[in-house]
């Protein structure tokens with residue numbers, strides 16, 4: 001069928017696997033055991049095999065992992081944005097949902113990748129760059145009117161909080177209103193108490209990002225001076241209507257900084273930080289269970305996917321096996337002491353890459369147009385009735 005004759009009802013969902021990218025964080029003494037085989041998008045870990053504890057012989061165990069693309073320790077923020085996020089941002093303007101999530105052990109560079117570093121302008125991460133590209137593209141598309149809204153959700157110790165809540169500065173965390181996640185009979189997820197703030201300009205959206213970032217729960221841990229102790233989901237909601245068209249295209253772009261997994265025995269943490277790490281590890285375990293269940297259900301009758309086990313997997317339900325183009329960035333630390341965790345992150349990414357999402361363009365009749373049409377129909381009927389009554393009276 002020619003493109004011009006296609007109606008939106010005919011659209012066949014596009015099957016699209018989750019794309020996986022590897023990023024290696026620069027460290028002062030990079031491990032020689034990690035080798036990037038560039039042209040094959042491949043990373044190899046040659047790990048010395050231990051005979052006994054502390055005794056190392058010459059034998060090495062090799063672990064190979066393939067990614068859609070890899071970013072070495074010298075890759076810039078711009079290269080990461082262009083390689084990972086640019087297409088998703090542009091597609092969101094056409095009504096396609098997107099999610100980018102960063103996964104990896106604590107201190108591996110997830111927040112640096114998603115939000116950026118505070119030191120230099122060039123260190124801006126994916127969120128500020130996505131905002132800039134989005135508003136730049138909106139300004140170029142003069143035939144379409146867009147509305148942008150922003151929300152910023154924090155999941156801390158399995159409870160949801162609104163990072164854009166004005167009360168955050170004056171109240172204790174336990175006194176703040178919690179976010180509730182509700183699921184309707186069509187398995188559509190709704191959030192209660194999460195504010196959606198209108199952003200008309202790039203500056204508006206950046207201010208909201210800044211407000212949310214200052215509200216994030218951060219602690220100093222042995223692995224990271226400023227460790228995010230929560231999962232954070234920054235969402236840009238887009239609504240676009242082309243001049244003269246009666247349909248609107250809606251999309252959501254989720255930019256997700258997951259809290260980092262932590263080997264609690266290795267880092268010897270205790271007290272509050274230990275409690276937080278346990279919650280973080282548990283929710284990452286639930287994420288892994290969802291990925292394993294999705295992987296098992298591929299090509300089979302629908303299996304139960306345990307999304308509801310944690311708030312994070314409930315919120316990311318559409319991104320994992322649903323109507324969304326999803327990208328995962330596996331962040332690893334380039335040091336020898338972290339090889340085990342880095343391999344484990346790569347292994348998890350290989351599983352994620354097998355998950356297939358069904359992506360459709362979200363097009364619906366514009367509610368304003370529906371109301372306008374109904375009003376017009378009402379007027380026509382009234383006129384018809386008046387006309388008929390007159391005809392009866394004069395007959």
Ligand SMILES: Nc1ncnc2c1ncn2[C@@H]1O[C@H](COP(=O)(O)OP(=O)(O)OP(=O)(O)O)[C@@H](O)[C@H]1O
Pocket residue numbers: 024025026073104105106107108109110111112113117224226227228229258259260261331
């Ligand atoms: N590519 C990079 N270039 C320069 N510095 C980086 C890079 N990646 C990370 N860093 C620095 O390393 C430190 C740890 O990074 P970051 O806080 O992003 O880790 P994280 O994975 O988010 O950790 P956590 O899970 O504990 O929050 C920060 O000081 C950050 O600025």
